[in-house]
Amino acid sequence: MELQELKDIWNQSDQQAERQFRINFDSLKKISIEKAKSILWPLQFNAIVETLVNALFLPPVLRFLVGYSSQPKFLIPALLLALMLLFTIAWNIYSIVLLATIDYQSPIVQTQKKLSNFNYRNSFRQQRLLYILYPVAQSCFLIMFCKAVPGIDLYDHPQFLVLQFVIGFVLVPVMIWIIKLSPDKTIAGALSFLNDIKRFEKED
Amino acid sequence: MNLQPDEERFILILQEKKKIIYKICNSYCRSVEDRKDLAQEIIIQLWKSLHKYNEQYQLSTWVYAIALNVAMAFHRSKKRKREVFAGLEIVVAIMDDTTEEREQEENLQLLYKFINELEELNKALMILYLDNNSYKEISLVLGITETNVATKINRIKQKLKQQFNNALKS
Numbered sequence: 001m002e003l004q005e006l007k008d009i010w011n012q013s014d015q016q017a018e019r020q021f022r023i024n025f026d027s028l029k030k031i032s033i034e035k036a037k038s039i040l041w042p043l044q045f046n047a048i049v050e051t052l053v054n055a056l057f058l059p060p061v062l063r064f065l066v067g068y069s070s071q072p073k074f075l076i077p078a079l080l081l082a083l084m085l086l087f088t089i090a091w092n093i094y095s096i097v098l099l100a101t102i103d104y105q106s107p108i109v110q111t112q113k114k115l116s117n118f119n120y121r122n123s124f125r126q127q128r129l130l131y132i133l134y135p136v137a138q139s140c141f142l143i144m145f146c147k148a149v150p151g152i153d154l155y156d157h158p159q160f161l162v163l164q165f166v167i168g169f170v171l172v173p174v175m176i177w178i179i180k181l182s183p184d185k186t187i188a189g190a191l192s193f194l195n196d197i198k199r200f201e202k203e204d
Numbered sequence: 205m206n207l208q209p210d211e212e213r214f215i216l217i218l219q220e221k222k223k224i225i226y227k228i229c230n231s232y233c234r235s236v237e238d239r240k241d242l243a244q245e246i247i248i249q250l251w252k253s254l255h256k257y258n259e260q261y262q263l264s265t266w267v268y269a270i271a272l273n274v275a276m277a278f279h280r281s282k283k284r285k286r287e288v289f290a291g292l293e294i295v296v297a298i299m300d301d302t303t304e305e306r307e308q309e310e311n312l313q314l315l316y317k318f319i320n321e322l323e324e325l326n327k328a329l330m331i332l333y334l335d336n337n338s339y340k341e342i343s344l345v346l347g348i349t350e351t352n353v354a355t356k357i358n359r360i361k362q363k364l365k366q367q368f369n370n371a372l373k374s
Contacts, residue, residue, distance in 0.1 A: 003361055006368065009311045010227075010334040016309065017226035023247070025215055040277070104249045104273040105256060105266055107347025108328055111273045119280070189280065193324070200325040200356075201348055 043122070044099045051092040054085045061085060064144055073155055074147060077140035084137055091125060113197050120190035132175055135168030214254055218247065221267045224335070228268075231319050231331055232275040242278050246271045262341070269345045272328045279324065318367050326360055333357050 061082050068074035098118055104111060142164060146152040154161050218225075225246050229239040249270050257266055319330055325346070332342045339350045339357075346353070 009315050012312045013227045014223050017223040021226040104270040105253050109347035112276050
């Protein structure tokens with residue numbers, strides 16, 4: 001089999017396309033293709049919802065932070081929670097902008113690297129970072145919520161607080177163990193594809 | 205129905221370049237349903253990128269870049285559900301081969317099979333090469349140097365030839 005023969009075989013696709021591939025131009029004219037959503041839309045939608053939810057929580061947390069700025073025992077949990085919320089909002093805004101500006105006409109290596117880096121970081125944040133930070137966020141939230149709503153100072157109930165922290169920190173290795181038990185395929189896939197791209201770019 | 209100039213131009217582009225879309229869909233997807241979904245996604249992205257088309261590039265280079273980028277993103281996306289394309293349900297029809305056609309085009313199916321087994325970026329490289337694009341055009345679409353294109357093509361085509369010869373012998 002010579003190379004030209006391979007090309008000839010490949011060129012049979014053109015006749016096959018004529019027979020088998022029909023684009024319904026009538027329906028294309030009738031429907032509004034502008035409204036069609038891309039495969040990346042679910043990711044964008046999630047990022048928009050997450051931004052809105054976090055933005056809702058941010059003002060009361062900031063108000064609490066300012067109100068108790070002279071009391072470190074309340075200031076520190078409020079500060080931690082505010083930072084987590086701000087990080088999530090910032091990440092999601094970055095995701096929305098990045099996904100909206102993906103330029104498919106750019107060179108393939110460049111576009112795929114951008115997409116894979118995003119997939120890797122997004123999955124890492126969702127599948128690892130948030131699980132690990134969850135116990136800390138939960139304790140901070142309880143301290144703030146109990147003080148702000150029913151007016152209870154959880155530091156006056158050290159047993160509950162210690163229990164809360166212990167449960168929280170016991171959960172961290174449990175979360176890590178669960179993550180290791182079911183490794184996220186998106187993270188592994190994105191990393192392996194990034195390595196493929198690196199190899200592909202390298203001149204042999 | 206009166207079409208806007210952009211829509212008319214878009215339909216002309218699709219008519220002229222649909223073979224590229226077809227070959228990329230066949231190379232990246234095995235099932236007919238996936239091929240239809242991918243074709244629709246490529247059409248959506250071509251339309252959305254039309255206003256950014258840079259006339260200094262050849263039309264086919266532009267179509268290849270978008271179609272291959274979308275094919276790779278589609279391939280890697282877990283969310284390739286049909287509901288995403290609700291409004292475009294009947295735009296594309298890719299018929300499955302009839303038995304008779306399958307027999308006639310056994311070699312073509314074999315070639316698609318071998319191309320399908322290549323790594324994603326090598327697959328893109330080989331599609332561009334088999335479609336008679338120059339090394340310069342291939343390097344432009346992929347974003348690697350011409351020397352790199354030449355080296356890689358040489359290695360992959362040897363592999364393909366070998367696979368083909370083995371298959372024909374057996």
